Amino acid sequence: MGPVRQPSVSPFAGHARPRAIAIATVQALLIGAPGAWLAGHVPAAHAQGAQGAQSADAHRAEAQKPYAIPPGPLAAALNRFGRDAGVMLSFSTEQTNGLQSKGLNGSHGVQSGLRALLAGTDLEAVVQANGGYVLRKEVAPPPAPAPSATAKREAESMLPEIHVSAARTPEMATGRVHGHVAKRSATGSKTDVPIVEVPQSLSVITADELAGRAVSTVKEAVGYTAGVTPSASFDLREDLTTFRGFPFDWASFYLDGLAMPSTTYGVSTSEPYGMERIEVLRGPASMLYGQNSTGGLLNMVSKRPVAEPLHELQVQLGSHDRKQLAFDLGGPIASGSEWTYRLVGLVRRSDTSVDFVEDNRTFLAPALTWKPSAATSLTLLASLLNDDLGHSGGTSAFLPASGIALPNPNGTIDRDTYGGEPGFDFYKKKQMSVGYEFLHRFDDTWQFTQNLRWRKVDLDYQTAYGLGLLASDPSRRTLRRGAFGSFGENEALAVDSQLQAKWVQAGIEHTTLIGLDLKRTQLDEKRYFGFTGPAIDIFSPVYGAGLALPATPDTDQSVEIRQAGLYAQDQMKFDQRWLLTLGGRWDAASHEVENRLKATTSRLTEGKATGRVGLTYLFDNGLAPYASMATSFTPTLASNDYGPPFKARTGKQREVGLKYQPPGSNALYTAAVFELTQRNALTADPDQVNHPAGQVQVGEYRSRGLELEAKTEITPSLSLLAAYTYLDAEVTQSNDGNVGNTPKGIPRNTVSAWASYKFRGEVLRGLGVGLGARYVGKRPSADAAGYYMVQSFTLLDAAVSYDTGEWLFALNVSNLTDKVTYDCWYARCWYGPSRQVLATATVRW
Known part of the structure; x- marks a missing residue:
């Protein structure tokens, strides 16, 4: 049986005048007064009490992303979706040979996006324990027995049932990575994109890698990274590091995309235990970040x-x-x-x-x-x-x-x-x-x-x-x-x-x-x-x-x-x-x-x-x-x-x-x-x-x-x-x-x-x-x-x-x-x- 379809929910559901609120939001932020918007925002009422709240949670559980995948061969569309969504899709060429996809446009979660791409085929995507998906022939559900009159009355009095998959949350550019291999980043473009689409060399050290190696300093964190040479010296004052042959520079270190200030001898440092990931973008990055080191930057x-x-x-x-x-x-x-x-x-x-x-x-x-x-x-x-x-x-x-x-x-x-x-x-x-x-x-x-x-x-x-x-x-x-x-x-x-x-x-x-x-x-x-x-x-x-x-x-x-x-x-x-x-x-x-x-x-x-x-x-x-x-x-x-x-x-x-x-x-x-x-x-x-x-x-x-x-x-x-x-x-x-x-x-x-x-x-x-x-x-x-x-x-x-x-x-x-x-x-x-x-x-x- 295929996954149960979720009802379509607008991101502005329950909010009055969404366009006016959106415009007011940007105006307030651009003049540096986010509090003006926060003070004027009225939260939406929760529908149907606790069960309505659960429905909202279920909707938010599947992260929405915008997609623009044109119609074409199903294999190409699935590969593109996997890169953009940051999920593993496993299938054979025999499964997709000769099949076409209608494409995908607009915002979707992983499961709803896969259903749309596979529409009109006899395939379905099945979630795996590692968070990835495999394709298989869609299995027809067995015929259900006719319900009794009592069961019908009870069903009519109940709220609609919503099935939520226990799938692992798709990778986001600032979120957790399960394992050692990150597939998405925002450091190289300031947009949430697959790493393979960044036209510069980029490495990500994940929290799982930091924990597995018991890293205590940022200098230790980058010790297994290409293009980066941490100093061999023992020095707790700062994380002396070179990028592509250029000596350490105070302009090389960023936290959440913003530069970290330093005095001449009081260089800003960070605690690796507080980091979700540490990313190294090699080479100049001034187009995105302004004043910046020639050899590259390290963004925590x-x-x-x-x-x-x-x-x-x-x-x-x-x-x-x-x-x-x-x-x-x-x-x-x-x-x-x-x-x-x-x-x-x-x-x-x-x-x-x-x-x-x-x-x-x-x-x-x-x-x-x-x-x-x-x-x-x-x-x-x-x-x-x-x-x-x-x-x-x-x-x-x-x-x-x-x-x-x-x-x-x-x-x-x-x-x-x-x-x-x-x-x-x-x-x-x-x-x-x-x-x-x-x-x-x-x-x-x-x-x-x-x-x-x-x-x-x-x-x-x-x-x-x-x-x-x-x-x-x-x-x-x-x-x-x-x-x-x-x-x-x-x-x-x-x-x-x-x-x-x-x-x-x-x-x-x-x-x-x-x-x-x-x-x-x-x-x-x-x-x-x-x-x-x-x-x-x-x-x-x-x-x-x-x-x-x-x-x-x-x-x-x-x-x-x-x-x-x-x-x-x-x-x-x-x-x-x-x-x-x-x-x-x-x-x-x-x-x-x-x-x-x-x-x-x-x-x-x-x-x-x-x-x-x-x-x-x-x-x-x-x-x-x-x-x-x-x-x-x-x-x-x-x-x-x-x-x-x-x-x-x-x-x-x-x-x-x-x-x-x-x-x-x-x-x-x-x-x-x-x-x-x-x-x-x-x-x-x-x-x-x-x-x-x-x-x-x-x-x-x-x-x-x-x-x-x-x-x-x-x-x-x-x-x-x-x-x-x-x-x-x-x-x-x-x-x-x-x-x-x-x-x-x-x-x-x-x-x-x-x-x-x-x-x-x-x-x-x-x-x-x-x-x-x-x-x-x-x-x-x-x-x-x-x-x-x-x-x-x-x-x-x-x-x-x-x-x-x-x-x-x-x-x-x-x-x-x-x-x-x-x-x-x-x-x-x-x-x-x-x-x-x-x-x-x-x-x-």
Whole structure:
């Protein structure tokens, strides 16, 4: 028997004057007063009491999406529907051979869409345990016995019965992914589209992958991702990461599509446990996001309220006296309610592999969604994150290369050595944010969204830091030290308003996006650099020496950055196969610096045009070759002591790639080759006599490379993640005498693989194992003359878990063989973390 058809329900049912309300909604939001609409909205009455509420819940359970699939061969229509809906459809060519579909237009859920596509055939779609569907011959129902007179009277007095499928909710761009393979994303287009339709390289790390590898930092999260090289150093202050050969940049990190503000040394960080997914878009993305890093961006998607009850409590113990408690709660406020919630929290207290460095974190992220109809939703998001790194500056405090990467007559410096001063050092960072996401669909064509977030970062940080070995000490054991301090705050407000239309003209399907992106960032900071402090025997340190910051800061400034960006994008699909993506943006940005030491104020106003063009061809077998070109601009935060603020750096990328998602599979394979160029980079001012330590913007970097990545569930039990990156990066213009050199810290080759297996037999059911390996090649310590190569390394990670359904027990080991790793810049080095064992118990109800 086929699925029972649901009655058609308008998204505006029960609301008076829907068009007037919709217009008032957009007017209120565009002038920045969403409360005007909220105050004037009157919720619809619920029909037929509790059973009417259940009917509304059933309708909302099958998420509606707009489709524009023209008539044609049934196989092509089903493949197209599977990509757009984000579901697996399994069928044979014999089943669909010679059959035609009438197409699909308008908004549908997965089941109603499949019924429409299969209308007129003798096939039906049957849901599977994994959330996918298989086709089979429609089975005729057996004849029902004639009802008795009593049964007839009882049936007439009852409300109509509605059957709700227990199918897994179709994947959404900001929702949960079951397993390791995401098929949809909004990071690469700001629209909910299949990843194969994005004409740039894009990776998604799902919440299931984060949990399976027991990820604690964003840097750990991207360790198995192509095109991304996390620093090997142990540093809890920030997630040092390079994208396609370009060094870490504060403009690289986004949360829910909005930039995360940072002070110079207080970079915004995020808690992976609070994320639904972490996405990496490689290459320029300024057409969508404005001021942005040349190498790419990392967008973290917060956990959001859910319609089904969710309760999770987690306890974790581990190496270095680690103790952690976390919880994830969500669901409707009450049965049949228009309100749903999510509350995620974590408290951690831990030592680390470096003496005196602690890893103490408190995180809380509440969220609330109001969905008065299928067409309208408002989600409120907030977060609080406090990091306290104990009596330390969060790192090993700049140890010398001699004794780590370079020889020293005294041997090797111990990996747990701290070069700072525990009685003087501290690092305390507080982050808080509040915002909302609003969505309103006017009809099957138009929808309006607006995302807003206010975020603040406060930093108090001081530390003794290493200045290199004392030249006058022939024993080569004395580390010179200075006192450093950074104190400040960064407050940012960002709002992104988008109007989207899905329409068809002359056989071409359009997804058109028009947006206005506004940002304001206010940075206020003081920095102190002291170069005379008590030295320490780094091979046998004794602490307790007195240190003090200099009386006068080296930097005392207020920086304000404003940006207004207007952008437009059109994703045009024609002939069911060709997809042309065109986008352009104009940004007006101002940069004002108040130097309180010199009592001067400098201003710079820039206008920048950026864009992207991409062409993709969609084969029926799942292959999707593409070519694209994109540009970027990135603000330069370094201060210019001899003139106006520095201009933005500009970037340009050419990329050719191939994405492959076999129909009916849970897999995504990608390959890309690219060339990236960045201009306006800082390099030494030739006039060092009049401008000592001055810089000018004539530098240029170029990066070429190849990326391969596979995310696949080979069988229902076996999953594999694999990535390879080849990078040829070099300095192409500079006044520093380093033209032709590779930028510091950039390896030529990186390889990674993670395999996990879940036993499904009667004896070992619930048992899971995982094993991973990460290889990072040799990389230069500097891009200047006299650099040395930092050794390559391979790290192994492992996991064992047991899942009873209600309880999940896991044991994770990172750096399984306790391999010694380090990163070095010039004459300073930082050890990587030692082996860490984590035991986690999770209960779900």
